[in-house]
Amino acid sequence: MISWRRNRRQIRKLLSMSTSDAAMTSLVEEPAAPHHPINLGIAGLGLAGALMVRAAQLDGGVSLVAAADPRAAPLKAFMHDFDANGYTNVQDLCKDEAVDVVYIGTPHQFHAEHAIAAAAAGKHIILEKPMALTLAECDAILEAVQRYGVCLVVGHTHAYDPGIRAMRRVIAAGHIGRVRMITTLNYTDFMYRPRRPEELDTDAGGGIVFNQIPHQIEIIRTLGGGKLRSVRASCGVLDPTRPTETIASAFWDFKDGTTATSVYSGADFFNSDEFHDWVDESGAPRDPQHASSRRKLKHYAGLSESEQRAQQFSYGALKLPLHAPMYQPHFGITILTCERGEMRSSPSGFTLYDEHGAHNFALSPSTGYEGIFNDLRLALSTGNSPRHDVHWGKASAEAMLALLQSARERKEVALTHQTAMPHDY
Amino acid sequence: MISWRRNRRQIRKLLSMSTSDAAMTSLVEEPAAPHHPINLGIAGLGLAGALMVRAAQLDGGVSLVAAADPRAAPLKAFMHDFDANGYTNVQDLCKDEAVDVVYIGTPHQFHAEHAIAAAAAGKHIILEKPMALTLAECDAILEAVQRYGVCLVVGHTHAYDPGIRAMRRVIAAGHIGRVRMITTLNYTDFMYRPRRPEELDTDAGGGIVFNQIPHQIEIIRTLGGGKLRSVRASCGVLDPTRPTETIASAFWDFKDGTTATSVYSGADFFNSDEFHDWVDESGAPRDPQHASSRRKLKHYAGLSESEQRAQQFSYGALKLPLHAPMYQPHFGITILTCERGEMRSSPSGFTLYDEHGAHNFALSPSTGYEGIFNDLRLALSTGNSPRHDVHWGKASAEAMLALLQSARERKEVALTHQTAMPHDY
The missing domain is CATH 3.30.360.10 (Dihydrodipicolinate Reductase; domain 2)
Structure with a gap:
C-alpha cells in the first residue's frame, strides 16, 4: 500500500517513534473496510456526478446501476456505458429497486428535497457538499434519515x-x-x-x-x-x-x-x-x-x-x-x-x-473517494454511524x-x- | 535598477496597463532619495546591530562613527574595523558629537530608555522593532521625540x-x-x-x-x-x-x-x-x-x-x-x-x-535596509515625518x-x- 520516497535511514528514524514498523505502516495507510456491496444510483450527471462515476468504476466494489438527469446527453451516455437504468427525475431513481445507495450530486438548492426523497424510499445516501443551504434544511434531512433508518455520508470533500x-x-x-x-x-x-x-x-x-x-x-x-x-x-x-x-x-x-x-x-x-x-x-x-x-x-x-x-x-x-x-x-x-x-x-x-x-x-x-466508500461500507456492516454522518454534515454546514x-x-x-x-x- | 526575468512579450503586456514603460519602471524600483549625510552610532552590537552595520557599509551614504556595547569583543572588533569611537554604555554614545543618528538595537526592555536618551541628546533615531514593550513606553518615546524635535524611524522590519x-x-x-x-x-x-x-x-x-x-x-x-x-x-x-x-x-x-x-x-x-x-x-x-x-x-x-x-x-x-x-x-x-x-x-x-x-x-x-536609510534621508531633507515614524511604530506596537x-x-x-x-x- 505504501511506497517510501526517502532512504532507509530516514524511514528508520520515523519508525523509531512507533512501537514497530507494522504499527507505523498500518497508521499511514487507508485501513481496509469490510466488504459490503454498494449498488449505486447517481442523481445528477454534472461534474460532481461524473467524478463520482469515475471513482465508483475504480473502486471495484461499487456497481453503477442507475442514474437520473433531466439532460438527455449525459443520461444517454451513462445508460450506454453501464447498461444501466436512466431516469429524468430523482424521484423515479429513488424508486428503482436495483439501487441501494443514492449519490446526490444535483444543484445545491435541491439537496434537501432529493436527500429526503431518497431516505423516504429507504435508500442510503452519499450527499454532495454543501449538505444544504440552511440549517433548517439540514434538520429536515436529519429527521428523514432518522425516521427512515438510513445511513447518510456527506461527501465528496477533500x-x-x-x-x-x-x-x-x-x-x-x-x-x-x-x-x-x-x-x-x-x-x-x-x-x-x-x-x-x-x-x-x-x-x-x-x-x-x-x-x-x-x-x-x-x-x-x-x-x-x-x-x-x-x-x-x-x-x-x-x-x-x-x-x-x-x-x-x-x-x-x-x-x-x-x-x-x-x-x-x-x-x-x-x-x-x-x-x-x-x-x-x-x-x-x-x-x-x-x-x-x-x-x-x-x-x-x-x-x-x-x-x-x-x-x-x-x-x-x-x-x-x-x-x-x-x-x-x-x-x-x-x-x-x-x-x-x-x-x-x-x-x-x-x-x-x-x-x-x-x-x-x-x-x-x-x-480521493476511497474513504467515502469505506466509511459507508463500515457503517453498513457494523450498524454504526459513518464518520462524516448527518450530524457531522450539519456541523460543517x-x-x-x-x-x-x-x-x-x-x-x-x-x-x-x-x-x-x-x-x- | 530593474532586471526583467521573463520575455519581452510578457513585459509589454504588463506595461500596457500603465501609461508608459518609464512609468512602470519608476513604479517598481525603489525611488531615489535626496542625498543627506548619516553619521551613524550603533547602540548594541548583537545580531541586529551586526546586520545594521553591514547594511550601512553597503549603503555608500552612511558613515559608521561610533558604537556602544557592554561586551568587549564585539566593541573592540567594531572600533578596529571602522577606526571608530567605542562606548560601554548607550548614554555615552549619545553624547558623541560625531554621531547624528543613533541606531538602537539593544535588548527590547531597554528600547524606551535608550530612545529617550538619544532624543534628549538631540540625535535622530532608528529604533529596532519592537518599538517598546508597552503603549506607555511608546507614548514616552513619542513625547521625547516631539519635545526634542528629532526624527525617529522604526526598523528594520521586512x-x-x-x-x-x-x-x-x-x-x-x-x-x-x-x-x-x-x-x-x-x-x-x-x-x-x-x-x-x-x-x-x-x-x-x-x-x-x-x-x-x-x-x-x-x-x-x-x-x-x-x-x-x-x-x-x-x-x-x-x-x-x-x-x-x-x-x-x-x-x-x-x-x-x-x-x-x-x-x-x-x-x-x-x-x-x-x-x-x-x-x-x-x-x-x-x-x-x-x-x-x-x-x-x-x-x-x-x-x-x-x-x-x-x-x-x-x-x-x-x-x-x-x-x-x-x-x-x-x-x-x-x-x-x-x-x-x-x-x-x-x-x-x-x-x-x-x-x-x-x-x-x-x-x-x-x-532590505535601503528603505530605512532612504526614508530617513527624505525626512531629514524635507522636514516631513518619515513613513514609518513614531506614530506608525506605536500603531504597530x-x-x-x-x-x-x-x-x-x-x-x-x-x-x-x-x-x-x-x-x-
Whole structure:
C-alpha cells in the first residue's frame, strides 16, 4: 500500500517513534473496510456526478446501476456505458429497486428535497457538499434519515484525501502531541469556470462559500477534532460581472483551544498549485496556465455559460482517465503544527517534520473517494454511524453559514451544533 | 535598477496597463532619495546591530562613527574595523558629537530608555522593532521625540523588503484595484536559536510575538494601508523548556474592510523557505537542514545559551558577506488579492498575476535596509515625518499587544491608535 520516497535511514528514524514498523505502516495507510456491496444510483450527471462515476468504476466494489438527469446527453451516455437504468427525475431513481445507495450530486438548492426523497424510499445516501443551504434544511434531512433508518455520508470533500486522513491518524496515535495550529490555503480559477446562473447567486448557494469553503471546513474539522467554538471571517465579491463571493479568509477557534486559519481565492490570478509542484486538485500534473479560465470563457461567445458548462463538464463530455492520477488529490496547502512536530500535505502524500528532520510519505494513487466508500461500507456492516454522518454534515454546514454571517456582521460568531471526530478515526 | 526575468512579450503586456514603460519602471524600483549625510552610532552590537552595520557599509551614504556595547569583543572588533569611537554604555554614545543618528538595537526592555536618551541628546533615531514593550513606553518615546524635535524611524522590519515596497507602489498606483485580502505566513527555526534568558520570557519581551510578529504586522499594515480596526488571534507555547510563544495566527480587519491573516511558527520543524525556492530570510540560498537549530543547541553543552548567542551572533563573530545576497530578503510567503489581480513575494522580487497571466519582477540585490536609510534621508531633507515614524511604530506596537490580548482572552480586540500609510508611498 505504501511506497517510501526517502532512504532507509530516514524511514528508520520515523519508525523509531512507533512501537514497530507494522504499527507505523498500518497508521499511514487507508485501513481496509469490510466488504459490503454498494449498488449505486447517481442523481445528477454534472461534474460532481461524473467524478463520482469515475471513482465508483475504480473502486471495484461499487456497481453503477442507475442514474437520473433531466439532460438527455449525459443520461444517454451513462445508460450506454453501464447498461444501466436512466431516469429524468430523482424521484423515479429513488424508486428503482436495483439501487441501494443514492449519490446526490444535483444543484445545491435541491439537496434537501432529493436527500429526503431518497431516505423516504429507504435508500442510503452519499450527499454532495454543501449538505444544504440552511440549517433548517439540514434538520429536515436529519429527521428523514432518522425516521427512515438510513445511513447518510456527506461527501465528496477533500477531507477524504489520503494525505489528510493519514495526518489525522498520525495525530490520533499521539506521536507528535496535540494539534495546536492549522492553516489551509487555496488559490484557484473556481469563479471563472463556466457557471449556471444560480452558481453566481449566493442566495441560491452559489459562490465559493457554498462550493469551496466546505472542503476547507471539513479538512480543518477532521484534523482539529471536529468541535469548533467560533469563527471570525471575511469574504468578498471581486468582479461585478460575477456577483458572488470569490474570496474568503477565516480564523477558526476550536473548543479545546486549537485554532485554524483558512484562505481561499477563486479569482484565477495566482494559483497555489504553484506551491504544490504544479499538481492539480485531482492529483494530475498540470501546466501553469495563469488566467486561462478567464480567457476560455470569452472563447465560447454565443453559448451561454450554462451551455458551456454542460458541454464541458457533464458525464460523457468530461473525459476522465480510468486510473487514479500520478499524484495525490489535494485542496491547496494544509500545514499542521503539533506540540512535537509539523505536517503538511504534499504532492505525493504528506511530509512530517519533527526533531529528526523531514520525512516524506508517498501514498498509493487515489481518487480521493476511497474513504467515502469505506466509511459507508463500515457503517453498513457494523450498524454504526459513518464518520462524516448527518450530524457531522450539519456541523460543517453551520460553520459555512457562520463564516458568511461573520463576514457580513464583521464580528466573531459562536458555533453551537458541533460534533467530534471519533478518536479511532 | 530593474532586471526583467521573463520575455519581452510578457513585459509589454504588463506595461500596457500603465501609461508608459518609464512609468512602470519608476513604479517598481525603489525611488531615489535626496542625498543627506548619516553619521551613524550603533547602540548594541548583537545580531541586529551586526546586520545594521553591514547594511550601512553597503549603503555608500552612511558613515559608521561610533558604537556602544557592554561586551568587549564585539566593541573592540567594531572600533578596529571602522577606526571608530567605542562606548560601554548607550548614554555615552549619545553624547558623541560625531554621531547624528543613533541606531538602537539593544535588548527590547531597554528600547524606551535608550530612545529617550538619544532624543534628549538631540540625535535622530532608528529604533529596532519592537518599538517598546508597552503603549506607555511608546507614548514616552513619542513625547521625547516631539519635545526634542528629532526624527525617529522604526526598523528594520521586512516591510522594507524591496518586494513589499514595490507591491505597495503597484497598489498605490491603482493598476489592479483595491486590496481586499492579504495572507502572510512564515515557518522558521526562531525559537531554537541560542537565547538569552529574557528572550524566553514573554513579560520581558521574549518569544515570537515581540520578535517576529512585528515583521508580519508591518508587512500587512504597509500593504493594507495602515489603519487596522481589530484583531482576533491565538498564540501558544509548544515546548515547556522554552516557555514563551512559539506560534501565532491572527485575523486582521482593516477599517476599510480589507482583511489579512498571519501565521507564524518558530518551532524549527517545517520551514516555509521550502515554498521560497530555499532562499533564506536574508535572500541567500540555503540548504533545508530541518530541525538543525534544535540539534545545534545541544552541541554547545557546557556553554549557556547567552554565551552561545554572543559567540555566534555578535558583531565580529557573525561573518556576513560584504555584498547583498543573490536573491531578495523576505519574511516567508505574502500573497495579496486585489480587485483585478493578485501579487506575491518571490525569491527574486514579486510576481503579479492578472487577467493576462503571471509577470515576474526581478528586483536589484538588496539588504532590505535601503528603505530605512532612504526614508530617513527624505525626512531629514524635507522636514516631513518619515513613513514609518513614531506614530506608525506605536500603531504597530498596539497591534502586537492586541494580538497577545486577543489570544489570552479568546476574543476580538479593537484597535484605536492606528495610522495610515501615506498615499504617495
